[in-house]
Amino acid sequence: GEEVAQTPKHLVRGEGQKAKLYCAPIKGHSYVFWYQQVLKNEFKFLISFQNENVFDETGMPKERFSAKCLPNSPCSLEIQATKLEDSAVYFCASSLRPPTSLVEQFFGPGTRLTVL
Amino acid sequence: GQSLEQPSEVTAVEGAIVQINCTYQTSGFYGLSWYQQHDGGAPTFLSYNALDGLEETGRFSSFLSRSDSYGYLLLQELQMKDSASYFCAERADDKIIFGKGTRLHILP
Numbered sequence: 001g002e003e004v005a006q007t008p009k010h011l012v013r014g015e016g017q018k019a020k021l022y023c024a025p026i027k028g029h030s031y032v033f034w035y036q037q038v039l040k041n042e043f044k045f046l047i048s049f050q051n052e053n054v055f056d057e058t059g060m061p062k063e064r065f066s067a068k069c070l071p072n073s074p075c076s077l078e079i080q081a082t083k084l085e086d087s088a089v090y091f092c093a094s095s096l097r098p099p100t101s102l103v104e105q106f107f108g109p110g111t112r113l114t115v116l
Numbered sequence: 117g118q119s120l121e122q123p124s125e126v127t128a129v130e131g132a133i134v135q136i137n138c139t140y141q142t143s144g145f146y147g148l149s150w151y152q153q154h155d156g157g158a159p160t161f162l163s164y165n166a167l168d169g170l171e172e173t174g175r176f177s178s179f180l181s182r183s184d185s186y187g188y189l190l191l192q193e194l195q196m197k198d199s200a201s202y203f204c205a206e207r208a209d210d211k212i213i214f215g216k217g218t219r220l221h222i223l224p
Contacts, residue, residue, distance in 0.1 A: 033212070040201065043159075043214040056210055091158065098210070104149075105212065107158040
């Protein structure tokens with residue numbers, strides 16, 4: 001599609017439950033990025049993909065967070081055993097080119113995760 | 117680690133000009149981008165500077181000085197719809213690192 005699509009728009013989970021978020025990048029974009037934004041503040045980089053391969057995962061809390069981008073499927077971000085501090089808006093972005101030559105990332109509308 | 121500094125809030129009057137500053141750390145620096153985010157919305161790209169100087173796109177301009185590790189976003193002829201948060205983002209090594217954002221309030 002012509003826009004980055006993210007589902008669901010809102011997600012509510014009890015502490016300790018699993019949360020799974022989905023992202024469909026713009027058709028033809030090879031790079032996908034996940035960010036976490038807490039309380040409208042800065043965007044914390046989580047992970048990036050080049051097609052189905054992890055490009056950079058230095059921002060991922062490895063213990064509970066995982067992500068995949070499989071061929072012909074939306075990308076996903078999964079949080080096992082959610083904690084209160086995971087409450088945030090999770091944005092997915094896609095780009096045509098890698099960060100080393102990047103000018104613009106196109107962001108999806110975000111998924112608001114609330115952990116109770 | 118990398119960090120960017122920008123004011124948390126700026127207030128300006130409709131029709132006026134406002135400048136939002138951003139300073140960054142230089143390790144691995146490639147360029148500076150600006151994004152706009154309205155409440156509840158997705159960030160949208162405004163501009164990118166890799167070289168020193170001014171880039172103009174309509175009412176919005178962005179400036180970079182690599183020697184000063186400094187850039188700014190200039191918004192002219194402010195409109196009420198420009199009320200939003202503005203983020204500078206540094207492209208450093210293989211990453212895009214965002215500042216904490218500047219909330220722009222516009223008074224009628």
